[in-house]
Amino acid sequence: MPLNNFDIDIFLRDYWQKKPLLIKAAWAAWTNPLEPDELAGLACEEGIESRIIARRSEGWAVDHGVFAESRFARDDPAPWTLLVQAVDHHVPDVAALIEPFRFIPNWRIDDVMVSYATDGGGVGPHFDQYDVFLIQGLGQRRWQVGGMCDADTPLLPHEDARLLAEFEATDEWLLDPGDILYVPPRMAHNGVAVGGDCMTYSVGFRAPARSELITDWSDDIVDALPDDDRYEDRNLDPIAHPGEISPEALARLHAMITDVMGDADAFARWFGAYNSRRKYPDTEWQPDESVSVAEVEALIGEGVPLSRNPASRFSFIRRPGGVSLFVDGTGFDSGADGVAFVEQLCAQDQFAVDPGVSQDILALIGKLVDQGSVAFDREA
Numbered sequence: 001m002p003l004n005n006f007d008i009d010i011f012l013r014d015y016w017q018k019k020p021l022l023i024k025a026a027w028a029a030w031t032n033p034l035e036p037d038e039l040a041g042l043a044c045e046e047g048i049e050s051r052i053i054a055r056r057s058e059g060w061a062v063d064h065g066v067f068a069e070s071r072f073a074r075d076d077p078a079p080w081t082l083l084v085q086a087v088d089h090h091v092p093d094v095a096a097l098i099e100p101f102r103f104i105p106n107w108r109i110d111d112v113m114v115s116y117a118t119d120g121g122g123v124g125p126h127f128d129q130y131d132v133f134l135i136q137g138l139g140q141r142r143w144q145v146g147g148m149c150d151a152d153t154p155l156l157p158h159e160d161a162r163l164l165a166e167f168e169a170t171d172e173w174l175l176d177p178g179d180i181l182y183v184p185p186r187m188a189h190n191g192v193a194v195g196g197d198c199m200t201y202s203v204g205f206r207a208p209a210r211s212e213l214i215t216d217w218s219d220d221i222v223d224a225l226p227d228d229d230r231y232e233d234r235n236l237d238p239i240a241h242p243g244e245i246s247p248e249a250l251a252r253l254h255a256m257i258t259d260v261m262g263d264a265d266a267f268a269r270w271f272g273a274y275n276s277r278r279k280y281p282d283t284e285w286q287p288d289e290s291v292s293v294a295e296v297e298a299l300i301g302e303g304v305p306l307s308r309n310p311a312s313r314f315s316f317i318r319r320p321g322g323v324s325l326f327v328d329g330t331g332f333d334s335g336a337d338g339v340a341f342v343e344q345l346c347a348q349d350q351f352a353v354d355p356g357v358s359q360d361i362l363a364l365i366g367k368l369v370d371q372g373s374v375a376f377d378r379e380a
Helices: 008-014 036-043 092-101 210-224 247-261 264-275 293-301 336-347 359-370
Strands: 021-023 050-056 059-064 080-084 109-117 132-148 171-175 180-183 187-205 306-308 314-319 322-327 330-335 374-376
Touching: 036 080, 036 109, 036 187, 092 109, 092 187, 171 180, 210 247, 210 264, 264 314, 264 322, 264 330, 293 359, 314 336, 322 336, 330 336, 330 359, 336 359, 359 374
Parallel strands: none
Antiparallel strands: 021 180, 050 059, 050 080, 080 109, 109 187, 132 171, 132 180, 132 187, 306 374, 314 322, 322 330
16 A cells, blocks of 8 residues: 655655655554554564663663563563564564555565564664664654764664764654654664653665675685686796786686676576575474475465465566576576566565466475465465
8 A cells, every 4th residue: 555645756766865754644544553462472482583672770771582471561660662573574464564665676675673662762872774664653752863874983882782872863753653754774863752652663674785795695606616616827937026926817816706706697696595585594484294286276276365475585587588586595497477477476465376377387386385485375
């Protein structure tokens, strides 16, 4: 559902990665998709990343989950905030909050973090390395933004929190339920709950660091190189100075690296798989039993819709004669007959598959079901 009071073209032109934007009453009828008790329940489960940040007289205190239920029953006088990562992986109504932002490519989307704060609660002035849409779900929160930060910006000494040593607000807004604040990367910001039962949904976006790309891409290349792929100089000429590394040698050495790292097709395939890895790869989503192509065909014939796993990541790269689909770190090549299916799969969380799809697509669906990336929703 498109947002009210929001023009995508203007936003991308004037605000995306440039400056903050407040979107008032973004939904015609806002309904908070998750109750505070439900969020606390998620923080008590194994395999779900969560933390509690409290502002005490001696400074900021950070505790990491898994939490006992009793943690939320005690009366803590200090303002505190509960933060739970990737709630969209577990709550479909929270996952639906991503839909209005699908004008940004799938490969840039990270997850939806949800926070609950008591009166005065927050995480302190800080900056992030990614874009974020802050959706006010329940109660009110006062947001302040400041200047742009970088690696040299002074931080408070703390083991678990990256908080700014100094923060000067340049703008300030009070958000009500259904309001959204967009904050670009590296912009200082600070949110404080006004009143109790304050819930905020943070739709975050990924931006790979150059260092991460180089490291992982290099590791992938090295794993595929044979040990006997070594420097050669069969036509070596006599040299006047034995200590000199000649320009010709440097050129050959440099080419040994750039020739393999400059392979654009290989990079595209690597990046598709690298970027589609799950946020929490150790979580098991595979079904107990594998599915046959015949079973896939029968379910499609019955009109049972196919649903994507909210924890899975889907993207594709076009290539001559078809596409390469990347799901949860695995690549699948498909011919021209599979382009429409791949496009639909990457665009819709749930849909009815055309009964006329090819045997190759039926086999592809079976592989995605077996790895837990999609499932047939018999209850839809």
